[in-house]
Amino acid sequence: MSAGGQALRQVELTIDGKKVVVPEGTTVFDAARLNAISIPTLCHQQNEAPVGVCRVCVVDVGARVFTAACVRAVEPGMVVTTNSEKVRRARRTLVELLMSDHPSPCARQQHSRDCELETLAKLEGITQPRFAPRSTSRGKDDSSLSIAVAFDACILCDRCIRGCNDIRGNLVLGRTGKGAQTGIAFDHNRPMGESTCVSCGECMVSCPTGALTNKGTVHAALGPDARPVTSEELLQLPVFKGVSGTFLELNKGAIVQRHFQRGDMVCREGEYGSTAFYILEGQAQVSISSPIAHVKTDGGARGFLSRLKSSLARRQEDRREEEAQQRYIPTDGPVDLAYENPVAELGPGDLFGEMTCMNYYPRSATVRAQTDCTMLEMLRNVLDILQKNKTFREQLEGTYRQRALDSHLRGVPIFAGLTDDFINHLRETVELTRYAPGEVICRQGEPADSFYLVRLGFVKVSETYPGGELVLAYLSRGNYFGEIGLLGVGQRSATCTALDHVELVRIASADFQLMMGWFPQVRRSLEAVAQERLQQNRERLSLVRSVPLDRFLAQGLMEAQSLLILNLENCTRCDACVRACADAHDGVTRLVREGLRFDKYLVATSCRQCRDPLCMVGCPVGSIRRRHSLEVIIEDWCIGCGLCARNCPYGNINLHPFEVTQGEPALPGREMAVIQQKATSCDLCTGHKEPSCVYACPHDAAHRVNPREFFARTLGSPTAGVPES
């Protein structure tokens, strides 16, 4: 605004009867301020270019109309009156008008009693505006993790817009709408959380009212023993470069520094948490202490009189059909754990606990301090700030590329054959992308341009068909998608949506094709998988078209591959099935003889092996997966957090307690017995031709059936089922 270095002409003028001399080009507002005459304002801030939208700074310059002091440049001999009765009345009216369109008290006034508008109004003695308020709300936006947006409180001062665009240069905020519908907008009027906002906090700091406020996370989560870190300290850390200090100040308490002695437990697998850790100093060890084994029920296969027994078995001992060759256990950190030896190290600059923090998933692994170490523990809003910070991101992505991409790619069985050269090439070229919950990654029918590897979070793959959406799969860490489009028609065959905070490794089409060219083995495997997926999709679609989508769909039976049904006309409610199930599984039944009815059948509460297995969503270690035969299977590294049990819409997953011995951390060398949980669902009494429940039903009532085949006749005819709900 001013051309520094160049000698400026001085201008003399009178403000409130006082003669002042200021350089040419100075605004009236600045001239008054320099001379200790205060003019109230709302939209103007020292560090931002004046826009003169609020008009509160009106002054009388002797012209036909009052002018806004912040934008009016001084003129020689100008006589400015800032405080005459007439000016005061005009300002008062302006504030009154603004107040009539502002909820009082707004969020800011409620929290810190420093809403600038309301302070001004109080100063002006306005308690009840004479003008009628707006009849409809302008709404709010809670999508951002750290900043709450209340459009009702916005006075369109543009301070946030200037802060975002001019000061930070993020170019996220702007104006939208016309007239009374005018408002601020993020990107192309997207929810703030899904926008390109990096959560630097500048807009919020700029806002004079409660329109943009800090969400102020619950500080109690971090515990009283930790030392809160000041914004100054934080800003000295390279990873916080570029973050608004005020914003950090506002979030004080949402980030703490912790010191851990060697051997201290940082977090324990399976626990719920809401924080992420950033290692400043020292080394930490990531491990899984749950026995790496899955629940195996057997015994009956050997002798027909022996009882079934549930035990833990590693996959080497109990090879299951189409057992994955997965060698890495995904964790919520920059490293994956090897199946054989689930221990890894983390060092300074590593961030872990992202999934827990962002999606409230249980901890995926246990972290102990290997040396004395210092960590920052942060809540979601601070993590969000960090993750959106360019410096931090670069660091994180660098770490990922260097350390994890390798194991991550090779963790996918079909990529195991890639050479180091190619992986090094990919390190440079892959793009790490993030998606907010609900964001569409690619749409069915769009041209395919890249291949994705899921790094974090869950991706829902769905297909639209006339009449609705059908979920094909949920993909978690280690899964990949996009190959069908690239290998085949060049169009996306399904829509992929981020279910939660998703981070993906995007391999561009060119690199993908390169890979296909170099590694025919990988190509063949991928093509086989793609073929299989397409085949399944086709089957499913043909199915959807052939089945009347009535209550069959409503009960989720369509999604089920195998139902335990009880023919209620045969069933005498003797509970033999439940007893058999409990008997077969160490006294813990995996079957509840209760549920909804379909036709004359009770669909009992027992794993349905859904095509749309919601249980898989959120597994912190990706332990629950499906075989190619689509059966739900729980991998050895289940940590017993119970999320799948909560997620199952039908209540079909239970946790099975096992007593195992493990080293006691306090006394090394001592073993102690602890109860470890392992998720279990109906295992169809593996090793037997028939599940025990069906086998034990004396009344020919219980059956394990494929619902579509079984109910084909029922569905074909317009037989009304038993009504309920």
Added chain:
Amino acid sequence: MRIDHTHKKWFIASVALLALAGAAYAWSAWSSPHGPKGGSALGLTFGIVGSAFMLFAGLLAPRKKVPVWRAGRAQTWMRGHLWLGLLSLPLILFHGGFHFGGTLSTVLMVLLIFVTASGVFGAALQHYLPELMTREVPLETIFEEIDHVRAQLRAEADQIASAACGSLGLAAGPEEPTDTSDSRLAGGTTAYKQPTAAASVAVLAVTEEECAPLRSFYLREMRPFLENPGARSHPLGDAAQARSVFQELRRRLPPAAHDALKDLEDICEEERQLNRQARLHYWLHGWLLLHVPLSLALLLLGAVHAAMALRY
């Protein structure tokens, strides 16, 4: 077990066996000097086969105790139980030559007839009642858990009622003392331990006096019914009466309370169905109180009879 077309093979086999046994019996009755006699070779065969059938039928109970033994499907056992158990009566009658004999054998015969009769009765019940229950009790739950579910329904009703017309002044009842005791199933129940408090019902905008009828109805009529749903004489125990009661209430209450009223009505309906279920269940399983002990006594005395008959 429902006797349907899947029993065809068993039926044919049983009839064939019966015909065979009948022919053998007729032949022996015609040919042996004293007519059929338990001690003769054929009589002994009848006795052994008949008691083997009884024993097999009796083994169903231990078979059910170890459901995971792969010792044949339970329904095969059940079919065997039904048909062979039924066959044991004519075989034993052939064994005794339609004579009841001495005290012990008379007792045995009477026991056998009672056991068979109760079994046939039970089979008939099992044939018809499940269908009836399916038709009449769409809201059925697990019989053993009816009390538990009722406690939950009661709590829910309290919640709805107190949301509709303010605090009811009910003491926090000693509800669900059983619920927390499943320490063994701590893991198994994690999936089920979601707090049900999520169903907090918004307090309705109904004034005190407007909801007075609901309040008094709930405290005087419905709560006692929920506490003792077995009382048949209670007006809410009858679907038609309950409908008119609620119709009347609906007339007297402002529309804002109608949703709550509907919920309460649904709860009453569920209670009634649970009542019905419990009654049907008692029928469906009550006959076993006769059948099982009698058959145990029969097997025991039968063994004594066999030993004594071989002796004398």
Added chain:
Amino acid sequence: MGRFQRTTRKLAQRINLNYFERPHPLRRWRLLLSLALPAAAVLWLGWHGAARDNRVYSSGALSSAHAVLAAECGLCHISRAGVFREHANDQACLACHDGPIHHANQTFTPSCASCHAEHRGPVRLAAISDRNCTQCHANLQARSGPPAYERIIEGFSARHPQIGVLRTGKGDPGTIKLNHMLHMKPIRVGPNGPITQLECEDCHRTPAMNEPWRFAETKPAITPAAAKPDPLAPAPTRALMTPPKYAKTCAACHLLTFDRRFQDNEVVPHDTPEVIHGFLVKKFAAYVAAHPLELRVVREPDRSVTGRPVPASVRVLTPLQWVAERTAEAEELLWRKTCKQCHALHFPSGAALPQVASSNITVRWMPQAVFDHEKHRMMTCVSCHAGADTSQATSDVLLPGIATCRSCHHPGEDAAGARCFECHTYHDWSKEKSVKGRYAFHNLLGVSAARAGEPSQAK
């Protein structure tokens, strides 16, 4: 439903997962009863065992003959050391009964129990099944030589031979000349008596019938002493007919008059010729002593049958002569006419008096079988003995054939029994040996009675 969207999960959440481990009252009662009822059964048996009463194990009530032995199983089921089985054997039976052999030539001797089935309620033990007999008689084998009887007998209604006398056709061996037909027609009793119809029982009666005989002697030769009947005497049987006796059945019509000189048709006793001769001599001697004029025998002139005039003559006899003449005359009448009418007389050469053949009336026509007229008393005689009205010859056997029997005696609901034992007996009782009793009261009536020491109080 506003309050509660019923979903599988919500429904399942209402359920306490280990509900099935808590026994419901229904199950608890089932268990309780399952224990209680067998326990009661054991107690019941135990109680009987404690009282050392094994009657509960009896396979049925004893026959009435053995009813008294019900409490003492050991009398028949004799226990032997080291042997579990205690079947009743023949020794036990033979302790009280002799069981004479059926036939000396039989190929095997069945055990008692194989025919006499005990524990079948109060039945006649002798009422054995035909199968017991036909096991041999259906194809009879003798130990040596061919069997003396019909080889194949399968039962009364199946293959059964005709009654012996009818089968052989030998005829009635009786010597009394009797024309049944004449007797069954109306008869004038005596020269001027009324017309009378004879009934069967006027001649044929069982010993038990004690009604007066219609045609008995009007003046019995010897009046029996009027002894009071002994009520404890064995009742006379009603099974078979006694042979008709002259005195009771014939005397009223068949008068044994011998001489007109005697008033009131005086008759000779129905006795042997020697007795009659003595009677006659005595009678005539007494008569001539009373009527000496009779010694002068005047014969009126008359024309003989040949037309030759017989001159009148007068002879005076000595009384001895007279008696001899008269006796000879009377005997001539008797031997040649009166006696001979019924009896077969035969005059040996050189003998003064004839010999009367034995009447040889068959009382029991079926020597191998039993027949009881009493059991058939509801029937008229001729319904079975159909030939009685028409038979004219003594040799006619009026026994009905087996076909007549079978008209009632055939198997089936509405028939009289046709089992072997109803006519035949197995044991040859003629060979029965006497049995020496060996039991005291307490042996028969059980230990309790022995302990009480008062057999009379035992039940």
